Amino acid sequence: MNRTGSGMDWGRIGYGADLQGDRLVLCRAERTRARVTLAVVGADDARWREEAGRGCPVAACVGPRESITQWIDVGFRARQKVLKVLPTVLDIQLPFPLEECAYDFLALRHHGDGKTHALGVAARLADIERKLARFVAAGVDPTLLDQEGLALWTHSLDERPAGDAGVGPSVRVVAYDGVDRATLAIGVGAEFRSAHAVRLEDVAQVCRFLRAAVGDSARAVTWCWAGPGAAGRGGIEALAEALGPEWTCTVHVHADPGTFLARALARRAVQDDGWRCNLRQGRLEHASLARQRGRRTRRAAVLALAAGLLLCGVNVGATWLMRSRTATFEQVFAGYARSLAGSALGAARGEQALLICKRRVADHRRASRPYREYLRSEGGRGLETLLDVAARHGLILEAMAAKSDRVSVGGRGTDWDSAQPLVARLQASGLKARIEREPALPDATVPFTVTGEAVRE
Amino acid sequence: MSEHKRLPILSLLALAIWVIGVSWSARTWRQLGEAQARWGERRAQLAVMRGLAEEDAAYGAAQAQARAMCSGTADLLTPMLALCPPAMRADESRERVEPLGDGWAWRVRELVFEDVPIDAAMGLVDDAERLSTPWRLRGCEIRASAHTAGNGQITLALGTLQPAP
Numbered sequence: 001m002n003r004t005g006s007g008m009d010w011g012r013i014g015y016g017a018d019l020q021g022d023r024l025v026l027c028r029a030e031r032t033r034a035r036v037t038l039a040v041v042g043a044d045d046a047r048w049r050e051e052a053g054r055g056c057p058v059a060a061c062v063g064p065r066e067s068i069t070q071w072i073d074v075g076f077r078a079r080q081k082v083l084k085v086l087p088t089v090l091d092i093q094l095p096f097p098l099e100e101c102a103y104d105f106l107a108l109r110h111h112g113d114g115k116t117h118a119l120g121v122a123a124r125l126a127d128i129e130r131k132l133a134r135f136v137a138a139g140v141d142p143t144l145l146d147q148e149g150l151a152l153w154t155h156s157l158d159e160r161p162a163g164d165a166g167v168g169p170s171v172r173v174v175a176y177d178g179v180d181r182a183t184l185a186i187g188v189g190a191e192f193r194s195a196h197a198v199r200l201e202d203v204a205q206v207c208r209f210l211r212a213a214v215g216d217s218a219r220a221v222t223w224c225w226a227g228p229g230a231a232g233r234g235g236i237e238a239l240a241e242a243l244g245p246e247w248t249c250t251v252h253v254h255a256d257p258g259t260f261l262a263r264a265l266a267r268r269a270v271q272d273d274g275w276r277c278n279l280r281q282g283r284l285e286h287a288s289l290a291r292q293r294g295r296r297t298r299r300a301a302v303l304a305l306a307a308g309l310l311l312c313g314v315n316v317g318a319t320w321l322m323r324s325r326t327a328t329f330e331q332v333f334a335g336y337a338r339s340l341a342g343s344a345l346g347a348a349r350g351e352q353a354l355l356i357c358k359r360r361v362a363d364h365r366r367a368s369r370p371y372r373e374y375l376r377s378e379g380g381r382g383l384e385t386l387l388d389v390a391a392r393h394g395l396i397l398e399a400m401a402a403k404s405d406r407v408s409v410g411g412r413g414t415d416w417d418s419a420q421p422l423v424a425r426l427q428a429s430g431l432k433a434r435i436e437r438e439p440a441l442p443d444a445t446v447p448f449t450v451t452g453e454a455v456r457e
Numbered sequence: 458m459s460e461h462k463r464l465p466i467l468s469l470l471a472l473a474i475w476v477i478g479v480s481w482s483a484r485t486w487r488q489l490g491e492a493q494a495r496w497g498e499r500r501a502q503l504a505v506m507r508g509l510a511e512e513d514a515a516y517g518a519a520q521a522q523a524r525a526m527c528s529g530t531a532d533l534l535t536p537m538l539a540l541c542p543p544a545m546r547a548d549e550s551r552e553r554v555e556p557l558g559d560g561w562a563w564r565v566r567e568l569v570f571e572d573v574p575i576d577a578a579m580g581l582v583d584d585a586e587r588l589s590t591p592w593r594l595r596g597c598e599i600r601a602s603a604h605t606a607g608n609g610q611i612t613l614a615l616g617t618l619q620p621a622p
Contacts, residue, residue, distance in 0.1 A: 297468060298464060300468075300471075301464070301467045301468040302467075302471065304471040304472060304474070305474055307478065308471060308473075308474030308475035308476075308479075309474060310478070311475075311479060311481065312477065315485045318489065322489065322492045325492070325496065326492060326495065326499075329496060332503060333499065333502060333503055333506060336506040337506065340509060351502070357506060361512055361513045361516075364517070365516060367516075367559060368516035368517070368519055368520045370561075371520040371522075371523035371524070371618070372516070372519045372523075374523045374618055375523050375526075383579060383582070387575065387579070397601055398600070399598075399599065399600050399601065400599040401596075401597065401599075402594070402597040402598075403596045404595055404596070
């Protein structure tokens with residue numbers, strides 16, 4: 001049997017249906033963001049049939065007589081592993097084969113000792129079919145089949161939260177006094193422990209269930225009453241009195257107790273409180289849920305398809321852009337290379353082409369050198385400047401020779417450094433200049449030779 | 458085909474296309490990284506290539522400009538030298554052609570002055586450089602006169618470009 005966990009969004013509007021004997025009690029729930037509005041509707045109200053026909057879920061429940069709730073511990077923390085192991089553990093604890101059941105696991109919690117704690121909910125398919133048949137006979141085909149004890153427990157907490165003033169001790173028993181059945185949902189604080197079908201007049205049985213659920217140490221209990229039988233408080237008083245010697249009881253009756261279960265089921269149909277379940281699964285699954293799932297799958301598939309196609313389109317575009325940009329680079333590069341190297345380029349590309357172009361430009365540099373010399377020649381001006389510098393610094397020039405790539409000036413200076421300005425001048429002209437001096441002559445002048453050479457290109 | 462048969466096929470198809478899209482995107486992302494590295498390399502190469510092209514164009518322009526300046530046939534240096542005062546007449550004059558190997562050549566006129574004012578020789582060079590087809594000083598040797606200050610033995614080599622003979 002398939003397992004459906006909570007976490008599904010069944011809709012924004014839903015109904016809860018409680019069968020009290022032959023009487024159908026219906027409640028409409030509408031969720032607006034986190035707020036749920038509840039309204040009891042008559043079974044002959046046309047609106048609920050119309051909304052149910054449109055796919056709004058109708059939730060009913062199986063009682064503890066037809067289902068079990070069982071806390072299970074498994075020694076793993078990994079969720080996938082836990083979900084694989086839980087059915088096996090549940091199967092061991094059930095008095096009938098799991099294959100004949102619909103089941104669900106709720107409230108998975110990790111303990112400090114590496115174990116995971118989960119609440120297993122199961123019902124035999126045959127019981128579910130019988131329950132569904134009863135509802136169909138009453139004129140409603142439930143979309144969801146919740147568990148009565150859980151619905152009572154969570155809705156009681158919702159209407160009267162644990163720790164509220166007046167609620168008193170932390171052990172709570174939600175008692176549903178129905179037309180044809182009575183149910184107890186027992187828990188401590190906000191945690192559900194167990195649910196039982198009982199005979200409220202059997203005090204010993206009630207005490208046994210209480211002890212089994214909360215142990216012997218707790219003695220104070222808050223009783224939260226609901227169900228059509230809770231309206232007349234006679235039964236409540238009688239039970240409280242009978243439990244009196246052993247348990248200290250605080251009694252609270254939920255408002256409008258006759259519609260409490262219908263309200264609980266309606267609210268859980270539209271709002272996931274982490275404890276809800278649907279035991280109408282597999283071959284018993286309601287057609288509207290299957291359609292809803294189909295729609296979701298189709299929508300997801302269409303979205304995935306659209307996303308996939310969009311990604312493919314983006315990739316085609318990106319690949320085209322990359323190629324186009326690379327081609328543009330290649331084209332511009334090849335254009336430059338062809339204009340520089342011409343036919344010498346051959347099939348060379350990239351670094352090879354760059355090398356060929358560098359060689360070609362170096363050749364051109366060499367070939368154009370005479371022309372560039374012709375254009376930038378300082379010629380006579382250069383020599384005149386040198387003569388001016390020599391005159392300004394009192395140098396006596398004896399010989400001077402100049403070629404296109406070499407200048408040398410020989411003479412005598414008044415001191416060791418007097419010819420230095422000539423060196424500076426040649427360096428300013430872009431020549432590599434050096435000076436050679438000889439020891440001072442008897443007339444105290446220092447012979448020098450300044451040479452400037454062009455730097456090789 | 459019924460809906461419950463069509464849906465799994467649609468889902469599988471969608472999943473397949475989505476997987477293709479995602480894996481293709483991963484591949485494109487990787488390729489984009491590689492392409493960016495390649496583009497960076499190409500950009501650097503292109504910058505070098507642009508620099509080379511600019512340098513080459515400058516050489517071409519210099520060559521063209523020099524050739525344009527020297528394309529005139531008139532030889533103005535000879536008449537200019539003829540007009541120089543007697544003190545500046547060259548004692549010796551030689552001419553040589555130095556081919557450049559590309560259909561052009563340096564035409565070099567070597568003038569030797571035995572004992573002339575150095576300033577006057579420099580003035581002559583200035584005049585030659587200002588001609589409509591300028592002559593450039595290709596070489597120069599000055600040896601100061603031991604007798605007259607400011608005078609010296611001067612050898613000037615003036616050159617211009619011309620198409621090779």
